Amino acid sequence: MSELKGKRALVTGASSGIGAAIAKELADRGAHLVLSARRKAALDDTAAKCGGAEVVTADLGAPGAAQSVWNAATANGPIDILINNAGFGYFRPFGSIEAARDAELVQLNITSLVELSRMFADHRRGRTERAYLVNIASIGAYQSVPNMALYAASKVFVRNFTEGLHDEWRGTQLSATCICPGGTKTAFHEMAGAGNYSWIANKSMMTADEVAAISVRAMLAGKRNVIPGFMNKLSCWGVRLVPRWFASWMSRRVLGKPRPGELPSRTNTGSAA
Numbered sequence: 676m677s678e679l680k681g682k683r684a685l686v687t688g689a690s691s692g693i694g695a696a697i698a699k700e701l702a703d704r705g706a707h708l709v710l711s712a713r714r715k716a717a718l719d720d721t722a723a724k725c726g727g728a729e730v731v732t733a734d735l736g737a738p739g740a741a742q743s744v745w746n747a748a749t750a751n752g753p754i755d756i757l758i759n760n761a762g763f764g765y766f767r768p769f770g771s772i773e774a775a776r777d778a779e780l781v782q783l784n785i786t787s788l789v790e791l792s793r794m795f796a797d798h799r800r801g802r803t804e805r806a807y808l809v810n811i812a813s814i815g816a817y818q819s820v821p822n823m824a825l826y827a828a829s830k831v832f833v834r835n836f837t838e839g840l841h842d843e844w845r846g847t848q849l850s851a852t853c854i855c856p857g858g859t860k861t862a863f864h865e866m867a868g869a870g871n872y873s874w875i876a877n878k879s880m881m882t883a884d885e886v887a888a889i890s891v892r893a894m895l896a897g898k899r900n901v902i903p904g905f906m907n908k909l910s911c912w913g914v915r916l917v918p919r920w921f922a923s924w925m926s927r928r929v930l931g932k933p934r935p936g937e938l939p940s941r942t943n944t945g946s947a948a
């Protein structure tokens with residue numbers, strides 16, 4: 676497949692999980708990649724699997740980093756595809772861990788995503804070729820999630836923001852697609868101190884490759900919002916039929932209790948997922 680030959684794609688959070696898998700999907704379709712995350716060795720590994728890529732190491736959880744990533748990504752040519760995938764959550768009661776982690780979550784999951792989306796929109800203005808924005812939200816965007824309250828709220832933002840852009844950009848050369856994955860087998864859960872899930876959560880887990888394939892197909896089809904997986908679609912549809920407190924209570928049952936012990940450090944960027 677070479678439908679994306681000649682296109683340049685920036686993928687954030689490409690050092691592991693869904694981002695690395697999306698990078699591979701885009702490379703398989705002929706796109707030239709610019710990959711970003713904090714871990715250089717893991718990014719180089721993704722780049723090698725993609726047959727080569729430009730690599731930009733940056734901490735998008737820090738103010739100002741989005742502009743540096745964007746400057747580096749556009750230094751060698753325009754960006755036609757932006758995949759805002761980098762994100763993290765923690766599975767702990769709000770207020771039980773350091774406030775700096777909350778600030779990083781908001782900066783990474785929301786602020787840097789908005790800043791990159793804005794730079795992408797400005798950059799594409801006046802160009803006539805089709806260009807794609809993909810923002811990775813979560814099925815957590817469909818109800819509040821106790822013990823993951825801030826993370827789920829950040830994904831509500833990503834979903835509403837992206838759907839709004841999709842509707843604003845209808846009929847233009849720009850396309851915005853929101854992806855709402857459910858549980859996906861990546862390092863996310865260990866990093867979040869989660870994983871003592873109910874059978875239903877474990878049963879509906881998908882692989883990063885499955886989510887990535889669905890995401891890239893949705894992007895190319897110009898979809899507004901896609902929830903990968905039948906069970907995930909069912910749960911997001913089902914919450915419309917019940918009171919919001921009940922949906923929140925259900926999410927607590929499905930996700931189980933936080934894993935005991937300290938959360939992994941957010942600053943240790945040495946090990947690959």
Ligand SMILES: NC(=O)c1ccc[n+]([C@@H]2O[C@H](COP(=O)([O-])OP(=O)(O)OC[C@H]3O[C@@H](n4cnc5c(N)ncnc54)[C@H](OP(=O)(O)O)[C@@H]3O)[C@@H](O)[C@H]2O)c1
Nearest residue numbers: 688690691692693712713714735736762813858859861863
């Ligand atoms: N896995 C799931 O069940 C699931 C479900 C719904 C939605 N999602 C969403 O999917 C996206 C990808 O997560 P994943 O499951 O693939 O988890 P993952 O394997 O932990 O990947 C997270 C990616 O984000 C990058 N990242 C984290 N903090 C960063 C920072 N401060 N600056 C720059 N990059 C940073 C990580 O790279 P470095 O560590 O190298 O910086 C990594 O490449 C996230 O937005 C997540 O919220 C995941």
